Amino acid sequence: MIDSNNPIPLHVQISNALVKQIKAGMYKDKIPSERELIEAYTVSRTTVRQAIAKLVNDGILKKVHGKGTFINEGKPIQEWLSNLNSLTETIKNMGMAPSSKLLAAEQIDVKDHSIDIFNMDLYMIERLRYADGEPLAIEKHYYPLSVGLKLSSYDLETETIFDLLENEMGITLAEAEQIISTEDADARVAGLLGIPKGASVLTVERIIADELGNPLEFYRGYYRPDKYVFRVKSKRNGLRS
Amino acid sequence: MIDSNNPIPLHVQISNALVKQIKAGMYKDKIPSERELIEAYTVSRTTVRQAIAKLVNDGILKKVHGKGTFINEGKPIQEWLSNLNSLTETIKNMGMAPSSKLLAAEQIDVKDHSIDIFNMDLYMIERLRYADGEPLAIEKHYYPLSVGLKLSSYDLETETIFDLLENEMGITLAEAEQIISTEDADARVAGLLGIPKGASVLTVERIIADELGNPLEFYRGYYRPDKYVFRVKSKRNGLRS
DNA sequence: CAGTGGTCTAGACCACTGG
DNA sequence: CAGTGGTCTAGACCACTGG
Numbered sequence: 001m002i003d004s005n006n007p008i009p010l011h012v013q014i015s016n017a018l019v020k021q022i023k024a025g026m027y028k029d030k031i032p033s034e035r036e037l038i039e040a041y042t043v044s045r046t047t048v049r050q051a052i053a054k055l056v057n058d059g060i061l062k063k064v065h066g067k068g069t070f071i072n073e074g075k076p077i078q079e080w081l082s083n084l085n086s087l088t089e090t091i092k093n094m095g096m097a098p099s100s101k102l103l104a105a106e107q108i109d110v111k112d113h114s115i116d117i118f119n120m121d122l123y124m125i126e127r128l129r130y131a132d133g134e135p136l137a138i139e140k141h142y143y144p145l146s147v148g149l150k151l152s153s154y155d156l157e158t159e160t161i162f163d164l165l166e167n168e169m170g171i172t173l174a175e176a177e178q179i180i181s182t183e184d185a186d187a188r189v190a191g192l193l194g195i196p197k198g199a200s201v202l203t204v205e206r207i208i209a210d211e212l213g214n215p216l217e218f219y220r221g222y223y224r225p226d227k228y229v230f231r232v233k234s235k236r237n238g239l240r241s
Numbered sequence: 242m243i244d245s246n247n248p249i250p251l252h253v254q255i256s257n258a259l260v261k262q263i264k265a266g267m268y269k270d271k272i273p274s275e276r277e278l279i280e281a282y283t284v285s286r287t288t289v290r291q292a293i294a295k296l297v298n299d300g301i302l303k304k305v306h307g308k309g310t311f312i313n314e315g316k317p318i319q320e321w322l323s324n325l326n327s328l329t330e331t332i333k334n335m336g337m338a339p340s341s342k343l344l345a346a347e348q349i350d351v352k353d354h355s356i357d358i359f360n361m362d363l364y365m366i367e368r369l370r371y372a373d374g375e376p377l378a379i380e381k382h383y384y385p386l387s388v389g390l391k392l393s394s395y396d397l398e399t400e401t402i403f404d405l406l407e408n409e410m411g412i413t414l415a416e417a418e419q420i421i422s423t424e425d426a427d428a429r430v431a432g433l434l435g436i437p438k439g440a441s442v443l444t445v446e447r448i449i450a451d452e453l454g455n456p457l458e459f460y461r462g463y464y465r466p467d468k469y470v471f472r473v474k475s476k477r478n479g480l481r482s
Numbered sequence: 483c484a485g486t487g488g489t490c491t492a493g494a495c496c497a498c499t500g501g
Numbered sequence: 502c503a504g505t506g507g508t509c510t511a512g513a514c515c516a517c518t519g520g
Binding site: 274275276290293304305306307308309310 | 485486487488
Binding site: 245250251252284285286287288291305306307308309 | 507508509510511512516517518519
């Protein structure tokens, strides 16, 4: 299972093994202690701690000094807002299986929409996103027509849009500004996400720009709050006057 | 500067020293290599890497294999990343007049609450916050009993809690982790905020810690989404496969 | 090639939790 | 008290970047 000849680092192998075991319900609440994992995998403590640190950072585990390392029960998927990650990446980091269903991929006339960041016709891609087969979010991406048309030539149910943009189309995503809010789910959103009409959904509006600040994508996402939350780290260095 | 007799861990001391040096403009783009830092601080590589890892996780530094460790430009490290420091300040910045109504200030038995970050009885302060006389948010702050009691001796309808903690009580707030989500307003929340029962409210859970990571405050806020949204800037990580 | 970060070992002592 | 995670040392070899 853990193979030191494998080019995948040992701490990554252990990390993955732990996620698999946690998902399989092998541990009720607590994972084995670091010393026990050292024994089990015949590795050093550094390696074990490195594996655990990753899962703690992802919000899967939680360490308590003197007691042990515990599984973060039933916690929704947590996205770190300081990094702009694709939902696919985030879901994978949480040890779940991402999938997508394409709802729409179509041109939108400039006069029909209120998104004014591109001064041209748009192409809209809408997908229902799943984690371990459960509906998680609806994502609508808006691109300039040429970009959208090119994207639509790929299989958008299996591909990661960020991958396509960055690796296939040579577009560099640099930074994003996101607005997080909430609204009551309308009938369509509720139906797709499998929640009652009127229930709260987390909403994200996002503009991604390149290094020069030119807009590349407008995005609107609707997330099930019981399965997905946003996490932010903040600092307070020398704010005092 | 770096003192191994200091109870503050060496890697934290080095971490802080690096931040100070970066802010002072001591490095143009790249910080010294790990081997150089080992020399400079007379510590092991593990310790240096631990110090750097923290700053990478915070988005201040960025490592590039084979090249070095670089400063992440444009990441403001001197302020809260998301304008959540003091609601008073944020409201003022929007050109509105902040005010507060104290709803509760009371001790909570350790056995009655599920907040387990302090292993002691808590003191809870709950306020309804207004902007230009309109209800905007409900804020619940939880502190260790001694801190809460001291806070309650001030006029919490006019004072800013962060001001009291930092300037009157000499408590240093270093960093916070926040979780943003949403839920349906219950009758009480709806009534206080002046929205229909069941309507969506933005929720924030926050733990503020000192420089060593010891928790200082637990916080839960309920915001009217029509009057308050969260804005976050994110960067795309350079490290993808 | 020298220099960089990435991975890993095999120890050690400490501080904290609970019985 | 035994067991836990937290910190730290002093090494080693590897993979990658650039001249």
